[in-house]
Amino acid sequence: MRRALELARRAEQEGEVPVGAVLVKDNKIIAEGWNRPISGHDPTAHAEIQALRAAGQELGNYRLVETTLYVTLEPCIMCIGAIMHARVQRLVYAASDPRAGAIHSAYTIPDDGKLNHSLEVESDVLADECSVLLSNFFRARRK
DSSP states (O other): OHHHHHHHHHHHHTTSOOOEEEEEETTEEEEEEEOOHHHHTOTTOOHHHHHHHHHHHHHTOSOOTTEEEEEEEOOOHHHHHHHHHTTOSEEEEEEOOTTTOTTTTSOOGGGOTTOSOOOEEEOOTTHHHHHHHHHHHHHHHHO
């Protein structure tokens, strides 16, 4: 999660919402990403999607089985859909997103019994640090 937080800071430096993501397989980082929707003119360029795309290229497969995704903010509906389709085994996220979070907050998509993939989820890892980063970013943007 510390590396994901570094990537979130990179996103912030680039004028993006500070979210970072790291995908791990066999205790080794295989891919990472940070928010780039603004600079990339791409609404799908969330940190999680960037990491999943890079991992697919690295592994030569769109199925990312036996991996763990670390992300600094609870994933949105789009991102959890991609995470589930990629068959990520485990998701670890830091800060909750009461407005758009699709894991435990606004929605609970991984708990939907109609899906054919189950996801292990751990939350609140470095939550305070990530929440402060996000709060400070949005406070500065409002000024």
